[in-house]
Amino acid sequence: GAGVSQTPSNKVTEKGKYVELRCDPISGHTALYWYRQSLGQGPEFLIYFQGTGAADDSGLPNDRFFAVRPEGSVSTLKIQRTERGDSAVYLCASSLRGQGSEQYFGPGTRLTVT
């Protein structure tokens, strides 16, 4: 079956612009997670959805970052007024139930802010 997919695979944008990153989880997975990996670091948690609601958004760095999952499937991570420090690989993962069940990752979107 299909795994987690993310689009685009690469995104280059100018400082100050708005970007949207998309994640298609594995069908039937109720939990969805966003992480980002900056250069030289491990992936860092951003937000966790259970169904349509954000159950834990404690990892979002500031109010320029926002994520939605309106129908409990596809999720979009939105970044306003991008900064060079936002450059990273943004990873999405899904799991069957959340709360400790195994997370399956997509290939990531590499965001470069120039």
Next chain:
Amino acid sequence: ILNVEQSPQSLHVQEGDSTNFTCSFPSSNFYALHWYRWETAKSPEALFVMTLNGDEKKKGRISATLNTKEGYSYLYIKGSQPEDSATYLCAFLNQAGTALIFGKGTTLSVSS
């Protein structure tokens, strides 16, 4: 603040060598420890989910052990092959079960 440490940061071995990496994590409020392998331009691939103290899991030439009392896990690769070249990440599940806290990873390079 939860901190997951991995060592070494990088490792270069010859084909056929056996190797091991270390992951250390907070020993209090333990829920689960995950190991992932991440090859360049691919998705991180789950290797093991470990929950019980003393757990030992094996998948082909790769195995892992867990000590929750002292807060460490070892990943072993027996007879390394070039296709084992990747970054190996360990992650500690937070108490709420909502997020994985990752280490920086160990990057393995295997030469033929």
